[in-house]
Amino acid sequence: MASISSRRLAKELMEIKNEGCPVGINLLKADDFASWQFTIEVMGDSLYKGEAFTLLFRFDKDYPISSPAVQFMVAEGKESPVHPHVYSNGHICASILGNEWSPVLSVVAVCVTLQSMLASCKKKERPPDNDRYIRHAPDNPKKTQWHYDDDTV
Numbered sequence: 001m002a003s004i005s006s007r008r009l010a011k012e013l014m015e016i017k018n019e020g021c022p023v024g025i026n027l028l029k030a031d032d033f034a035s036w037q038f039t040i041e042v043m044g045d046s047l048y049k050g051e052a053f054t055l056l057f058r059f060d061k062d063y064p065i066s067s068p069a070v071q072f073m074v075a076e077g078k079e080s081p082v083h084p085h086v087y088s089n090g091h092i093c094a095s096i097l098g099n100e101w102s103p104v105l106s107v108v109a110v111c112v113t114l115q116s117m118l119a120s121c122k123k124k125e126r127p128p129d130n131d132r133y134i135r136h137a138p139d140n141p142k143k144t145q146w147h148y149d150d151d152t153v
Contacts, residue, residue, distance in 0.1 A: 005063045009033040012106050025111045033059060037073070038111050042119045054078050055114065056090075057107055058140070067101035069142045070110060082124040085117065089134045091141040093127065098142075 002010070016027055021038070028037040036057045042048040058069040072080035072090035080090040087093070096105065096113050127133070138144060 006033045064103040
């Protein structure tokens with residue numbers, strides 16, 4: 001019998017394959033139910049016009065009850081966007097990936113939220129504690145206890 005996680009991910013993958021992704025979001029890799037990769041690009045006029053970023057989703061056995069671990073990939077020539085909520089190691093400080101996660105959210109919904117976060121950015125800059133954070137950051141961003149105090153960028 002398939003787990004809840006694998007059934008849910010199979011359903012999401014089927015929807016992506018049948019309906020496609022929203023504009024600016026593309027599935028790169030989904031060979032298993034452990035990790036998926038997407039590219040996201042901000043459409044229209046924004047600070048990130050013409051830039052594409054790769055997101056890595058890692059799923060545990062408790063998905064969708066628990067959120068996926070999501071980060072921008074920074075290896076193999078890929079860089080994370082310079083944004084007040086994105087660390088240079090690719091970790092993302094976004095409440096939707098932490099205490100505001102809901103099992104009704106999908107992988108595509110997370111991509112759209114992060115695309116919107118980039119689109120609404122007013123100034124390209126790293127979080128003020130970027131250097132300190134990346135020196136001590138865990139490999140899995142879900143192990144970080146984020147403090148959410150600014151949703152205006």
